[in-house]
Amino acid sequence: MTKRLPKSFFEKERASIKNESKQEITCISYPKDVESGKKRIIFTLPPKPKGGA
């Protein structure tokens, strides 16, 4: 079961982002078949490191 935060969490007013346009935001380029909707992208987390702490 996916964890979801309550709706009230997102309706809470918070400070605005500052200088966002000056931050480095690099667009991801997707293959044409993804852009056109023929194929879908699924993102996963990186593999967990092996061995214990």
Added chain:
Amino acid sequence: MCKYGDIIIVEKYRTEDNVEMTRHSFIVVDDREGIIKGFSYDIVANVMSSIKDGEHRKKVLKRIENLEITQDDRDCSPENGKNAFVKVNQLHYFNSSKISYRVIGNVTEEVMDKIMDLMEYLDDIGRLVINTNNL
């Protein structure tokens, strides 16, 4: 319509300092209708950006609010398997009737759970910020 966990590309959006940015991908973190600062919204999303190289990755992941995720395209070979990161501390609010977007995929439940956990923690330490310029 998009739903929680979808990856969407928004054709144009305005940053908080009102600069117009084009064609950027986001992860939908809430898909319920709500009101913020008196405006209606029905999409809340985190911006997703690519990790360019090893140096960039080190720099990006130094920040606690950035979560690395891996591209795993299950329909074709991951030739350009560039990884990406999500800026979990930034909440971008959209009204779907005011933007042009399309759904190109989704992230896994595991990723969404991580995002929610991190988002909750960032809220506890006062690090969540919002962009309502697209409402």
